[in-house]
Amino acid sequence: MTNTAINLVMYEDEFKKIDEELQRLYQQSNAKLVFLVDKNGQLIAIAGETHNVDTTSLASLTAGNIAATGGMARLLGEKEFSLIYNEGERDNVHISLVGQWVILVVVFDQRSSLGLVRLRVKKSSEVLARIFDEIHQKAESAKKEGKIEESPFAEITDEDIDKLFR
Amino acid sequence: MSFINYSSREINCKIVYYGPGLCGKTTNLQYIYKKTNPEQKGKLISLATETERTLFFDFLPLALGDIKGFRVRFHLYTVPGQVFYAASRKLILKGVDGVVFVADSQIDRMEANIESLEDLKINLSEQGYDLEKLPFVIQYNKRDLPNIVPVDELNKVLNPNGVPYFEAVATQGTGVFETLKGIAKLVLLELKKNY
Ligand SMILES: Nc1nc2c(ncn2[C@@H]2O[C@H](COP(=O)(O)OP(=O)(O)OP(=O)(O)O)[C@@H](O)[C@H]2O)c(=O)[nH]1
Ligand SMILES: [Mg+2]
Numbered sequence: 534m535t536n537t538a539i540n541l542v543m544y545e546d547e548f549k550k551i552d553e554e555l556q557r558l559y560q561q562s563n564a565k566l567v568f569l570v571d572k573n574g575q576l577i578a579i580a581g582e583t584h585n586v587d588t589t590s591l592a593s594l595t596a597g598n599i600a601a602t603g604g605m606a607r608l609l610g611e612k613e614f615s616l617i618y619n620e621g622e623r624d625n626v627h628i629s630l631v632g633q634w635v636i637l638v639v640v641f642d643q644r645s646s647l648g649l650v651r652l653r654v655k656k657s658s659e660v661l662a663r664i665f666d667e668i669h670q671k672a673e674s675a676k677k678e679g680k681i682e683e684s685p686f687a688e689i690t691d692e693d694i695d696k697l698f699r
Numbered sequence: 700m701s702f703i704n705y706s707s708r709e710i711n712c713k714i715v716y717y718g719p720g721l722c723g724k725t726t727n728l729q730y731i732y733k734k735t736n737p738e739q740k741g742k743l744i745s746l747a748t749e750t751e752r753t754l755f756f757d758f759l760p761l762a763l764g765d766i767k768g769f770r771v772r773f774h775l776y777t778v779p780g781q782v783f784y785a786a787s788r789k790l791i792l793k794g795v796d797g798v799v800f801v802a803d804s805q806i807d808r809m810e811a812n813i814e815s816l817e818d819l820k821i822n823l824s825e826q827g828y829d830l831e832k833l834p835f836v837i838q839y840n841k842r843d844l845p846n847i848v849p850v851d852e853l854n855k856v857l858n859p860n861g862v863p864y865f866e867a868v869a870t871q872g873t874g875v876f877e878t879l880k881g882i883a884k885l886v887l888l889e890l891k892k893n894y
Contacts, residue, residue, distance in 0.1 A: 545705060571702060573702070573713055574774065575774065577702075577704075589760045590744050590758070590760075593744065597746070601787070603790075604786055608786075686710075686769075686890040686891050696766075697764045
């Protein structure tokens with residue numbers, strides 16, 4: 534919606550593919566929780582033990598984390614640090630970049646191991662990166678062709694907006 | 700960069716409160732948090748110093764309701780206003796959909812307001828944004844204090860393009876929701892243009 538950014542628009546098909554891949558990663562890595570966040574901190578999809586977890590806050594802090602390490606990387610002349618790993622007493626968190634758009638987070642405990650998580654993350658990242666490439670290509674070509682999908686927002690009225698603030 | 704999810708029928712928009720140190724950005728979010736129904740808000744996360752100055756950001760997710768069958772979520776962020784947190788400020792602006800500039804109305808904060816607004820423009824342009832094309836509103840905060848600049852004067856200096864502006868006393872909540880509504884409106888109308 535601004536001059537440079539392409540908006541991320543996700544449809545049913547792609548969401549399903551992403552969801553399936555996350556479920557697979559969750560199972561195969563023996564993780565507690567697996568989720569995808571866009572670089573702006575918005576949660577895209579999640580799999581695993583989500584009850585009692587404030588996923589919105591987690592997503593925002595994850596993006597903040599990646600943004601901060603990314604900023605550090607540039608100051609040090611690196612393009613980006615592609616991995617952040619936090620070890621806790623019970624849970625460990627593995628955060629990595631998928632392509633240039635999204636962040637993949639795996640939370641795991643002693644039922645799994647860093648080696649296993651790494652291996653599975655690598656595989657899933659390739660799959661996910663391909664899906665996101667598709668999404669962005671789709672968005673770009675739609676933009677070029679000036680194609681406006683049956684937009685639900687084309688007819689937003691002042692009244693719709695006022696209603697939000699009642 | 701808003702994020703529209705047709706699968707979960709949600710739309711997410713990022714709004715950033717910008718402005719000089721101590722102008723009242725965090726206070727805006729605290730008031731919004733206090734006055735919103737529990738089912739409409741998430742946690743207010745503040746990454747702050749021990750003296751309650753914002754260190755990295757404050758974050759408040761809001762889901763105020765639906766538009767055309769889509770859940771509209773606003774993610775509100777504040778930046779750290781202190782000059783030496785420049786690097787962090789830049790990061791928070793990534794992917795922004797709308798900006799609220801909170802100005803401190805006190806006479807002796809005018810320099811700081813001007814500097815911060817300049818800093819905002821530079822940081823945006825470094826990321827390929829243009830403030831003039833972005834949904835943007837201004838809040839003149841701290842209208843309760845004695846030594847303040849008249850609104851006309853503030854507009855002349857800080858608002859040459861005549862974007863929507865709101866007078867506020869964030870500590871008492873005056874003007875806080877008006878400001879939020881003002882920016883939300885511009886952000887949503889922008890969606891209408893682009894989809
Ligand atoms: N009198 C008065 N004080 C205010 C008003 N709004 C905020 N304050 C006070 O100003 C001080 C700073 O407010 P914050 O909201 O923390 O300021 P900030 O912009 O987040 O500051 P940084 O995090 O350093 O960038 C606090 O003591 C607030 O209570 C106002 O409208 N009137
Ligand atoms: Mg603050």
